[in-house]
Amino acid sequence: MVAQLPDPIIIARRVGGVRFHTFISSFTDDNIANATHIIESENKLVLVDGQFLVPYALKFREYADSIGKPIDRIYLSHRHPDHWFGLAAAFNDIPIYALAETIEFLKEDGEASRQDHWKMGNLAPDTVPIPKEVACAGEEIIDGVRYVFDEVVDTEIDFLLTIALPDLGVFIAQDLIYSGTHLYLTQSMNHWIQVLQGMLLSDYDLFLAGHGVPADRNEVAGNIEYLTIAMDAAGRGLVNEEFKRFMLEQYPERKCPAIFNIYMPRLFGNARQF
Numbered sequence: 001m002v003a004q005l006p007d008p009i010i011i012a013r014r015v016g017g018v019r020f021h022t023f024i025s026s027f028t029d030d031n032i033a034n035a036t037h038i039i040e041s042e043n044k045l046v047l048v049d050g051q052f053l054v055p056y057a058l059k060f061r062e063y064a065d066s067i068g069k070p071i072d073r074i075y076l077s078h079r080h081p082d083h084w085f086g087l088a089a090a091f092n093d094i095p096i097y098a099l100a101e102t103i104e105f106l107k108e109d110g111e112a113s114r115q116d117h118w119k120m121g122n123l124a125p126d127t128v129p130i131p132k133e134v135a136c137a138g139e140e141i142i143d144g145v146r147y148v149f150d151e152v153v154d155t156e157i158d159f160l161l162t163i164a165l166p167d168l169g170v171f172i173a174q175d176l177i178y179s180g181t182h183l184y185l186t187q188s189m190n191h192w193i194q195v196l197q198g199m200l201l202s203d204y205d206l207f208l209a210g211h212g213v214p215a216d217r218n219e220v221a222g223n224i225e226y227l228t229i230a231m232d233a234a235g236r237g238l239v240n241e242e243f244k245r246f247m248l249e250q251y252p253e254r255k256c257p258a259i260f261n262i263y264m265p266r267l268f269g270n271a272r273q274f
């Protein structure tokens with residue numbers, strides 16, 4: 001019997017009147033330590049991603065409400081269900097922003113993706129959230145804080161929204177980084193490594209991940225190493241259980257091995273992309 005661990009809440013940084021909060025779903029069982037964030041500025045809150053399972057989405061909402069400032073908006077980083085399932089359950093009343101490609105996916109395939117997870121029962125939401133606001137690459141001042149948005153293609157996902165706060169040294173990378181957990185691997189590992197190398201050359205020193213605790217440069221470098229070793233293993237012909245066993249041996253300290261079973265049918269077979 002595994003002890004029931006708490007859901008960590010971390011103040012990742014406090015600088016210039018802004019606080020960064022990270023809420024992480026418990027690392028227990030088949031959980032994949034989804035990390036969602038709150039940027040608390042003087043008058044309002046900006047949130048990033050909505051958690052996966054409904055109970056965690058509700059806890060994340062409860063925590064955001066406990067801060068005592070209005071939630072101005074929530075950004076959805078990409079179309080993987082572990083980032084948007086919780087939006088429908090807990091953030092229906094908040095304006096949701098996402099890349100045009102992410103909104104298109106949710107309109108076209110969101111319901112199929114939701115139904116694909118019927119085995120989760122009421123851990124999955126009843127409806128699909130359709131963001132009404134399009135997030136575009138560029139700068140915006142929100143509540144006196146400078147945000148820089150960008151669209152990153154072909155890494156862990158085809159289209160990813162990144163959010164940077166250059167004056168505060170914070171880069172919200174979401175699933176470009178798996179912090180202390182096993183990565184969700186795709187066919188685009190080579191390009192993914194290049195993007196991570198670019199992050200190491202930047203002035204940012206705090207990287208908020210989509211899974212696990214807020215990361216430093218060490219963890220970014222660790223993700224580059226993980227991807228390099230995984231590409232090499234796949235290049236040597238390791239697949240499925242053999243591949244998984246090899247990676248678990250290489251990285252016994254990384255958490256959330258349930259992710260192998262989520263991505264391997266896509267990486268090594270031709271399972272649907274959602």
Ligand SMILES: [Zn+2]
Nearest residue numbers: 080082175210
């Ligand atoms: Zn994810």
